[in-house]
Amino acid sequence: MKKKPLVSIIVPIFNVANYVYDCLASIRNQTFNDFEVVMIDDGSTDQSNLICEQFCQLDCRFILHTQKNAGLSVARNKGIQFSSGEFILFVDPDDMLNEKLLEKTTNLLIKYGTDIVSFGYLTLNNDKLLESSYSGPDLGKINSSIALESLFSGQFGNYVWKLLVKKSIYKKNRINFPQDRQFEDVATTYKILGYARTIYFTSDRLYIYRQRKNSITHMHSDKDLQDMLITFNEIDLFIDRNFSSLKSILLNYEFNMIFMLITRMGGWDTNILNVFRPLKRNQKRYIIDAKKTLKKIYRHKKNSKLNKKKQWIKFFLLNLKVFPICIAIKSSLKRG
Known part of the structure; x- marks a missing residue:
């Protein structure tokens, strides 16, 4: 054997x-x-x-x-x-x-x-x-x-x-x-x-x-946000049942993950020129829906002090369209 x-x-x-x-x-x-x-x-x-x-x-x-x-x-x-x-x-x-x-x-x-x-x-x-x-x-x-x-x-x-x-x-x-x-x-x-x-x-x-541009990790679609929210619901249930003390830090994690999706859909992490290009219709709709989700998570965290100020700053910069420029510059510097 x-x-x-x-x-x-x-x-x-x-x-x-x-x-x-x-x-x-x-x-x-x-x-x-x-x-x-x-x-x-x-x-x-x-x-x-x-x-x-x-x-x-x-x-x-x-x-x-x-x-x-x-x-x-x-x-x-x-x-x-x-x-x-x-x-x-x-x-x-x-x-x-x-x-x-x-x-x-x-x-x-x-x-x-x-x-x-x-x-x-x-x-x-x-x-x-x-x-x-x-x-x-x-x-x-x-x-x-x-x-x-x-x-x-x-x-x-x-x-x-x-x-x-x-x-x-x-x-x-x-x-x-x-x-x-x-x-x-x-x-x-x-x-x-x-x-x-x-x-x-x-x-x-x-x-x-x-890292490959055409790998699954770097391909993005309108379905990304929907899939992520399904996953978040599953994680929430698991943490509520088994690790309830981690709920606050989990909400902060979900907030940051949604920001990551917005960054990817806008293409701000791959090319600084994308910041100045008009968004396609599906990109606009996606980012609007993602921002609504961010607001829900932020409101849910009002009783938590964990990174609340940092989240507010991110919101502020995103609404002023400064956040995409910051991300693009950071990504460009990282790639050398």
Whole structure:
């Protein structure tokens, strides 16, 4: 009987032939060897499937499953279903791993006996490695309440691929990625952290996140706000039932996430010239609806002193149309 690996690495794949070889090679080159790679090809029409098959021939730890195109969430959920490891790590197919990622994180799991290890990441932009805006807090071993407070206060990015997670957390708590919705990670990360007994946070930057203009993360639609509000309703229910003391900081988090959506829809974070271009009809409608949502959240927080002044300043600058210019300048400086 084949021995089950300690870690299952799940890689959802769709039309990433230009990047997936580097991704899979970085996994194969890990200094820690007790893992399997579950690749879910979500109906690719380029050479992605062929590249995956080549890795299967080279290394028996690589396993390929194919399906008709059904989206990222379905592919990830299938990966959980097909995995056999005790722990799960998600890797996006255009990203890469530091060769010591598994070695360092599994050592922390063994040393501290936690359910999850969270780590930092670097950003790859135009073949240039940059430190991410999220430093990756070096919190050590903490409980789920502190982890959620750190998430909602913006101390680390809301990405499932920066978490090495005990598989039983997904299975016992029936955690699935929502189908046909954007922001899959936002809809699941809080549950993963909330159901864990303890989490270890290291600031080591062990993941390489590639930024692409045509990736799912950078594609925006009118449906984004609707999807985010559905997710917020789910998070509100979960926090009310399990971590009610975090309600105030959660509202602040939701406020900031809506601001992020406005920034993306306006294109202010990618090109300063977008600030001076007239908004399209769908952009105007989207931003108007988002501002209404912000006002509701702000009114709901009137009894809370948490960042109330900061939110008022953001509102003021947004209404004066100064906020877009500030965002565009900040993004331009960050890109160098």
